[in-house]
Amino acid sequence: MSVRTLEVDGKMITALEGQTIFSAAWDSGIHIPRLCHLGGLSDVGACRLCLVEIEGQKRLQPSCMTKVAEDMVVRTNTPALRAHRRLIVELLLAERNHVCSVCVLNGACELQDLAAQLGVDHVRLRPQYPKLEVDLSHDRFGLDHNRCILCTRCVRVCDEVEGAHTWDVAGRGKNSRVITDLGEPWGESASCTSCGKCVQVCPTGALFSKGKTVADMRKDRGFLRYIVTAREKKLWIA
Amino acid sequence: MSLDNAAQMTDPREEALERAMARYQYSGDALIEVLHAAQQLYGYLSAPLLRKIARRLMLPPSRVLGVATFYHLFRFAPAQHHSAVVCLGTACYAAGGTDLMATLRRQDGDGGWTIEAGRCVGSCGLAPIVIYDGKPMSKVTRAQLEARIKETHDSGNTAPDAGR
Ligand code: SF4
Ligand code: SF4
Ligand code: FES
Numbered sequence: 203m204s205v206r207t208l209e210v211d212g213k214m215i216t217a218l219e220g221q222t223i224f225s226a227a228w229d230s231g232i233h234i235p236r237l238c239h240l241g242g243l244s245d246v247g248a249c250r251l252c253l254v255e256i257e258g259q260k261r262l263q264p265s266c267m268t269k270v271a272e273d274m275v276v277r278t279n280t281p282a283l284r285a286h287r288r289l290i291v292e293l294l295l296a297e298r299n300h301v302c303s304v305c306v307l308n309g310a311c312e313l314q315d316l317a318a319q320l321g322v323d324h325v326r327l328r329p330q331y332p333k334l335e336v337d338l339s340h341d342r343f344g345l346d347h348n349r350c351i352l353c354t355r356c357v358r359v360c361d362e363v364e365g366a367h368t369w370d371v372a373g374r375g376k377n378s379r380v381i382t383d384l385g386e387p388w389g390e391s392a393s394c395t396s397c398g399k400c401v402q403v404c405p406t407g408a409l410f411s412k413g414k415t416v417a418d419m420r421k422d423r424g425f426l427r428y429i430v431t432a433r434e435k436k437l438w439i440a
Numbered sequence: 441m442s443l444d445n446a447a448q449m450t451d452p453r454e455e456a457l458e459r460a461m462a463r464y465q466y467s468g469d470a471l472i473e474v475l476h477a478a479q480q481l482y483g484y485l486s487a488p489l490l491r492k493i494a495r496r497l498m499l500p501p502s503r504v505l506g507v508a509t510f511y512h513l514f515r516f517a518p519a520q521h522h523s524a525v526v527c528l529g530t531a532c533y534a535a536g537g538t539d540l541m542a543t544l545r546r547q548d549g550d551g552g553w554t555i556e557a558g559r560c561v562g563s564c565g566l567a568p569i570v571i572y573d574g575k576p577m578s579k580v581t582r583a584q585l586e587a588r589i590k591e592t593h594d595s596g597n598t599a600p601d602a603g604r
């Protein structure tokens with residue numbers, strides 16, 4: 203596979219042909235903010251947090267969906283990009299209910315971390331606070347729609363890694379919801395194997411393990427690399 | 441084909457749906473076309489129907505529901521009932537509103553209608569008024585109303601927004 207050289211935030215980096223800007227930057231220690239991207243899953247470009255500026259292109263590009271090219275000049279952290287990202291996070295916070303003090307993932311939430319990192323200390327938009335359902339029908343796991351940011355990580359991990367495709371997104375616009383099977387309660391889903399992968403990859407407290415307190419509800423996303431490397435390369439990395 | 445026999449043996453709609461799916465070789469890529477065919481046959485997409493389509497096209501049920509709910513043209517509950525609001529404000533009452541009410545009640549054999557008496561809608565000059573499936577009819581005569589009802593029945597009694 204051939205190698206490409208490009209400049210990211212003033213630093214020359216090398217990447218493999220076909221690699222995304224996001225992953226090449228990550229390998230070189232430049233961590234672009236993201237919510238929907240998760241290594242080991244396919245990319246959907248849903249959250250737009252990873253937008254970057256590419257010299258010579260007018261439009262911002264999602265780095266998780268854009269492949270590297272020779273001599274590309276990329277900027278990942280300009281004031282304009284930071285302002286965009288702040289607004290995206292505020293939109294997410296305003297859309298549903300993200301009151302961290304009553305969330306089981308408080309302190310280990312990717313959305314909360316991102317808000318802190320971007321300096322979002324208040325939301326300029328009027329919060330919608332729709333009263334959405336909490337599905338506690340599964341014996342081991344729960345789903346709180348109020349915390350869901352529709353990143354579809356759960357949909358992809360269940361489809362691509364577990365192979366069950368229990369989740370999908372129904373509806374559109376502000377009525378979009380993650381669903382299990384034909385929209386029945388999760389506990390009645392015939393396809394769910396209760397593997398827990400969706401809970402582990404969910405960036406927020408939308409999917410959680412039952413009976414965990416704020417102190418011990420922590421998510422492990424490292425398992426994905428292990429499973430995906432094992433499947434694709436037949437290598438079981440420690 | 442004798443309809444009587446067909447009805448006893450299988451629901452002809454099932455066969456028609458099967459044919460529609462076969463036309464696309466039961467390919468998951470034809471999901472939208474198949475959903476269309478199913479809705480045309482059954483009027484709406486019930487959970488058992490969606491489950492069957494998922495099974496036949498070998499798709500995960502959640503994707504079938506996800507795709508179906510993304511498009512506004514699919515419905516998931518039986519078509520809405522018809523409704524009529526007969527104005528029984530003073531002017532409409534005097535102009536024969538109660539007779540129109542009785543006419544509507546009479547044709548509502550199976551109780552599938554929502555028939556209500558309304559209060560003055562502010563168009564007394566056009567009395568009597570009937571709001572028929574959400575659309576106002578003015579200076580309504582019994583014959584006109586009966587014709588309109590017949591039209592509704594002849595069109596298969598489908599809901600006002602069917603096929604939208
Ligand atoms: S527990 Fe596993 S099988 Fe069940 S929905 Fe989550 S990822 Fe899918
Ligand atoms: S439940 Fe979690 S993983 Fe699934 S879409 Fe919502 S936020 Fe993302
Ligand atoms: S991480 Fe790229 S769009 Fe979400």
Ligand code: FES
Nearest residue numbers: 529531532563564
């Ligand atoms: S009473 Fe019927 S419109 Fe006024």
